[in-house]
Amino acid sequence: MGKNNVQDLLNNADIQDPFDFSQKILQDLDSAVRCKICSELYAAPVVLACGHCFCSLCARSQLSEKEACPACWKPATEDQLRINPAMEEAVIAWKAARAFVVRLATDDHIRQMRPQTPELRPTKKRRMSPASDSDIEMLEQPAAGPSTPRKPTKRPSSPAQPRPKSTARSRSSEPPVDDKLIDCPACAHRVHMDKINQHLDSGCKLPPSTVTTSAKQKDAWSKIFSGETRKKGKDRTGDDAPLPKVSYAVLKEKQIRELLAEHDLPTTGERSLLIARHQRWITLYNANLDHHPSQRRRTAELRTELRKWEDDRKAITKRGTAKEVAQAVNLTQHQRDNKAEFAVLVARARPKKATVAVSTSSGLAELDADGCSSPPVDKEHDLDASDTQVDMTIVDPDAPRPKESAILVE
């Protein structure tokens, strides 16, 4: 993270969620097109064998940990994933309409909150004038009228690329406008995609990133992004065939390196890293194919993402151990960045507090406590009876109980 901290902050401003609406019906509508894993609007939605829907990347990431649907625990595998073009279309349409609906809804909400006086007038009028029927009354109400000029919400939704009318999957795939800024793999600054190679060739012209990556690996990544290794690999964007899974156990380290080289990926690191890198690449690559061609990202962007993932992965291992040794002694850069981002999110969250609160429930997992009866889902938890979340998670009701104690691992 490090360098692009400020960018992160700015980009946080694009975080949208159902609470952009004060009306429960609209919150529910917004939730209905969101993935229950990442809480974002579905990106490349896919359905599992059970019918539950998630972003392709979310589903694939989860299934590589556990071959079961995270919502209903029915068995599920990556091979069974099916794209859900109807949902993708719904999301694209909703993205395009969302800012407008937020504006209408905000206007309406403000009108509802106003003192009663203006509302009394039409009613009175109607009673007095025999000609006035309900039709006329409706016309008098400024409902949904653009006549009330208001500044749009601070977070207008990014303009969604209109989807081509033809349902045929076109090969040319111009990425959506908002996807064109990518993180430079070497300096972590946001750079326009088309400029990334020039930027890298120029040696970034910016101080090096503080991200902790071994110099050698960073170098390997930089080379890849500067296109030095290009000639060998083919850029497969536009090729619709998903990459097959690989049984790494039967491969020699050299062969794994060759697999990576085929995709212009770094071949540095030890065997476990090579495998993890290749596996993640397949996941990212195949998830990207589940987008409509007009929504797909370029292979270069996927490489950037893979690189980021690798950095995060390293950060976890480091943070994990550091935490064990000296907890909360000094803040790492990463944590400090988090703090700043967090402040922005909190700031966003607070002003909304005043709006009408309608309670929604979160997924509730039941747990069978040892020697205790299964807990009733009681009113005290304030669960909304009209809860519309279909993806309630039911954890195995005969949940396991602890045996004598616990065993330390590692």
Add this chain to the structure above:
Amino acid sequence: MAAVYMRRLGKELREIETEAPPAGLRLLKADDFDTWIFQIEVLGDSLYRGERFALKFRFDNTYPFSAPAVQFVVDSQMRAPVHPHVYTNGHICASILGEDWSPTLSVISVCITIQSMLASCKKKELPEGNDTYVRTAPDNPKKTHFVYDDDTV
């Protein structure tokens, strides 16, 4: 672009701030994406009537694909509840924090589950082997491999 786990936590926080959290739960601390603390009490009739506990969540960027590290706060002021699934160092043996975790669960749903676990308890007693465990336990409960023995037959 903020990391996926921060975006997800940001949305969870916004829900908590916008809607009041469920009864008996109160957010005490959420200053960063690393550690959140909730006050938790069991309302109504239960063995824990009138008691208040603090539940601590620790996150890393594997969230929500892997469970947060969740434990009761044990310090000069706070104690862990006496419960057959809760060790005196605050560690909790609950399968949803381990093998039954699902990325569709949330911080609030974990709180509710823990609340229910306390609410339904019939006898206040410590887990078997508490002393041994507490003596050797790692700081992070996720490092512990709890053994669940399914004898519901």
